[in-house]
Amino acid sequence: MGNIILGIESSCDDTSASIIDDGFIRSNIIAGQKVHELYGGVVPELASRAHQSNIIPVVDAAIKQAGISKDDITAIAFTRGPGLLGSLLVGTSFAKGFALAQKVPLIEVNHLQGHILAHFVKKEGAENKQPNFPFLCLLVSGGNSQIVLVKDHLDMEILGTTIDDAAGEAFDKCAKVIGLPYPGGPIVDRNAKLGNPDAFKYSKPRIADYNYSFSGLKTSFLYQIRDNVKVNPNFINENMNDICASLQKTIIDILLDKLIKAAKDTGIKEITVAGGVSANSGLRDRLTLEAKKRKWNLFIPEFAYTTDNAAMIAITGYYKFLKGEFVDQSISPMARMTL
Ligand code: KG4
Numbered sequence: 001m002g003n004i005i006l007g008i009e010s011s012c013d014d015t016s017a018s019i020i021d022d023g024f025i026r027s028n029i030i031a032g033q034k035v036h037e038l039y040g041g042v043v044p045e046l047a048s049r050a051h052q053s054n055i056i057p058v059v060d061a062a063i064k065q066a067g068i069s070k071d072d073i074t075a076i077a078f079t080r081g082p083g084l085l086g087s088l089l090v091g092t093s094f095a096k097g098f099a100l101a102q103k104v105p106l107i108e109v110n111h112l113q114g115h116i117l118a119h120f121v122k123k124e125g126a127e128n129k130q131p132n133f134p135f136l137c138l139l140v141s142g143g144n145s146q147i148v149l150v151k152d153h154l155d156m157e158i159l160g161t162t163i164d165d166a167a168g169e170a171f172d173k174c175a176k177v178i179g180l181p182y183p184g185g186p187i188v189d190r191n192a193k194l195g196n197p198d199a200f201k202y203s204k205p206r207i208a209d210y211n212y213s214f215s216g217l218k219t220s221f222l223y224q225i226r227d228n229v230k231v232n233p234n235f236i237n238e239n240m241n242d243i244c245a246s247l248q249k250t251i252i253d254i255l256l257d258k259l260i261k262a263a264k265d266t267g268i269k270e271i272t273v274a275g276g277v278s279a280n281s282g283l284r285d286r287l288t289l290e291a292k293k294r295k296w297n298l299f300i301p302e303f304a305y306t307t308d309n310a311a312m313i314a315i316t317g318y319y320k321f322l323k324g325e326f327v328d329q330s331i332s333p334m335a336r337m338t339l
Helices: 034-039 044-066 085-102 111-120 167-177 185-192 215-231 235-266 281-294 311-322
Strands: 004-009 015-021 024-031 075-081 106-110 135-140 145-152 155-161 270-274 297-299
Touching (some): 004 044, 015 044, 044 085, 085 106, 270 281, 281 297
Antiparallel strands (some): 135 145
16 A cells, blocks of 8 residues: 545535545545535535535545555545635545544645646556646636646646636526526536537627636527527527537637637647536537647546546645645635635
């Protein structure tokens, strides 16, 4: 056994624990929270309560599945932020208590850095191809849309970011307009496979540098749907797949325009994608196409590592462990945290 890191993730509505042994994954347990489906979005107080009841069984399952005992753990890494404060408090408090009891070092992890470093989780017996530094990461989730220049595991620079909504929010909010349940992103993806992406045109932003904006798209989408429904009350049902395909294409075009620009300007051809929206099949297909055309070395994460998971926290913790970047018991979570 090598350096064994227990990772804990509780930033939003998934409670997760993972064991990473010298960079190799041994377990990654994720407990989702169905309770929010009733409300059309994550309810922070309910999320904290669910984390509270999930955290011990989830950590226990991660340790058991890894085939180790708690005394084998070398260090504990936890998500400090960004996220919902009540949710973060559960993971942070648990990690602090466990580290104190086990007398092992404690490591704080930025959730966004975790998403990016998910590409470095190794699997026994697999090829384990990893991006070379420097690489660009398109980080797209429910709370973020960024282009990040990754110079080393722990050295990252944000080249561009959203000035309003994130790509995941654009998916979810537009999905809500057409009556889809939360989170709408995966449903839009599913419907889009059966629709015509050129059926409708929605507004694209004109914005400087490598930054993103999705609020104009959201407004143009809302107005177009409202105007069409006035004329034909059945418009949404009759055109659901075409609407989803056109919306998805617009979001992907917006994301790719800036990523291509950043790759051209920096001359970097090592390209990665991370975060919940990287599960989108249209985005994956388009990235694969662009990679072929532009000779990019493209890294798309496994589905298990697209949404929130503790393996990405444990791997980030591993790299911080190697550098001796530990924190003490005075540490507290941070709802807002940048890279
Ligand atoms: O990274 P994530 O799990 O949570 C954080 O924001 O940290 O991302 C969740 C977001 C949601 O907005 C969800 O709708 C979106 O990722 N998402 C998708 C797909 N799967 C998840 N969006 C489009 N297509 C998908 N297949």
